[in-house]
Amino acid sequence: MKRITTMMVTTVALLASTMLVHAQGELNIYNWGNYTSPEMIKKFEDEYKVKVTITDYDSNDTALAKVRQGGSGFDMVVPSQNYIPIWISEGLLLETDPGKMENFKHVAQKWADPDFDPGRKYTVPWAMGVVGTVVNTDVYKGDINTWGIIFDTPAELKGKVNVVPEMTDVIDAAVLYNGGKKCTGDLAILKKVRDTLVKAKPNWVAMEYGTIQKMGSGDFAASSDWNGSALRQRLANPKIHFGYPKEGFVNWSDNLAVLKDAKNPENAKLFQNFMMDPKNAGMNSGFHRYANGIDGSDAYMPADMKGAPEIDVPAEFASLGVPSMTCPPDVQALYTKIWTELQK
Template sequence: MKRTLAALAFGLLASTGLAQADGELNIYNWGNYTSPDMIKKFEEQNKVKVTITDYDSNDTALAKIRQGGHGFDIVVPSQNYVPIWIQEGLLLESRPDEMPNFKNVAEDWKNPEFDPGRHYTVPWAMGTVGVVVNTDVYKGPIDTWGIIFDTPAELKGKVNVVPEMTDVIDAAVLYNGGTKCTGDKEILKKVRDTLVKAKPDWVAMEYGTIEKMGAGDFAASSDWNGSALRQRLKNPAIHYGYPKEGFVNWSDNIAVLKDAKNVDNAKLFLNFMMDPENAGMNSGFHRYANGIAGSDKFMPDDMKGAPEVEIPEDVKARGVPSQTCAPEVQELYTKIWTELQK
């Protein structure tokens, strides 16, 4: 007797470890970064109740999972942190490369250095780190880290810094003529001095830039490009600058935790997020590009050609890839960061 289409579909899912399962899925992710409509679609399709818990930085997430007893199934680390998660045995080798929807991952993202062959992670979002400025407040050039580290008079006391340690220190390294993950003590001394000198001109070190830039509480901030787009859509005077000293290209990636309780549902979610329509729906919420080919067809029209999303050709050469720094460099970064918090 012929197998039904439903049975064939189930067989395909089962053969790749994606057997249908109802129940729960607990996602640990950056705040304000997950499309509610996309989650609702996943829940309805799979009869799975999803709970999302927010974190505000890579270091916060890593520290929480290291402690154990967290109850989460999914995490979304940045690419420079993925090797740390893998090396510490915190991620399940879930083999996204063997899932049915892996065929939709863009060629440039199928074999990244941080996860060769995609044995652990699936693309979530990609973007850049730059500066946002309210040009009603400041009329000068915004394509420089000088907005943050040598703040113009009009912006003093109105600048925020998003407190993601690696992003801030990388920016200061580039501003001082160094290269990402440098261990050069002279450069790092300049970085430390630059940050300590600049801090009195900042009004805050917070993550909530979308709301506070839009409300006028901040007039400038270091920030991520998708956040900048969301700000501009609220206030056309807010613009995103790609610093001439250099900027970092990054990606965030979905992974299943080694001690996940709902592994089947977590794998279903990874496969779900490699579908172009679902990835596009998610990008339409968080406003970043992603690594799923064809997903742009499902994104809002205001993302197409947006300078925050599509890096202008004349600045692409300034971008440097996010990477995992050597432990001894990471330790130096942490010392600088600790001093900055005093």
């Protein structure tokens, strides 16, 4: 009897200890800027007594380079799907088995077993969208559904165009504009891509990420951009519209992962499960204005997202989307070479 009592006390103590580990401490998230709902973070902090710190990055390459150095101090990161196989292959992510978590039942079937993370061993959905153009139609009245806005800039927009400097997005767009396929290794196509970019650059005013603010202020009249960003811009100024390039555009997703050297892995797992709850995913989407891969989350999104042309791809453009994917290393090296030349 004494032995049973002792075991019970020990079990209770262990459970209490485990709960404390799960319900207090810190969580350090490394994420794209302007992409995390403060309200949603506060809810997590209040619920689990965990202090969350968000540190911003501005590109997939920036995040990957930082974490590769080691000792980043971050627990979580939100890479795009075409980068996730790189993170996994380099041993940078912790296998957390989200597929076994309580809230995984809410993940949409389409996103439950993606090619970039088979079986969802490492990641959970954060957001998804497309890459296209955004144009102030007070400044330009022509067709906005073309990469020509960026690569063969109309006279009205010269010196007023921005390019969001995410390497893969820009080069993919130029590949599609030149009739190629994503991740092509065709040197003739890639030469056209290089020439297109070098020729177009003098017509751009900037290569920056801050499109929401600068499109709103009129510093930019057009930009390459992501659809959620475009929705935020249109809500502030109804003359700003998102274009779906007729040459093709990339469908992408960003996904929440735990770093292999995370200092707070249990809190990170809690947050992965938390983000698969429809209420929390919907709250987050209401801030960043992108869709996500969680069934039922749309019920918790703002009404102005329902049926928004930036979120629901119009039927006439739906077939033009191509999935984001990881390019072979030799192709990635060619992309990097072109990108390096463009930065000169």
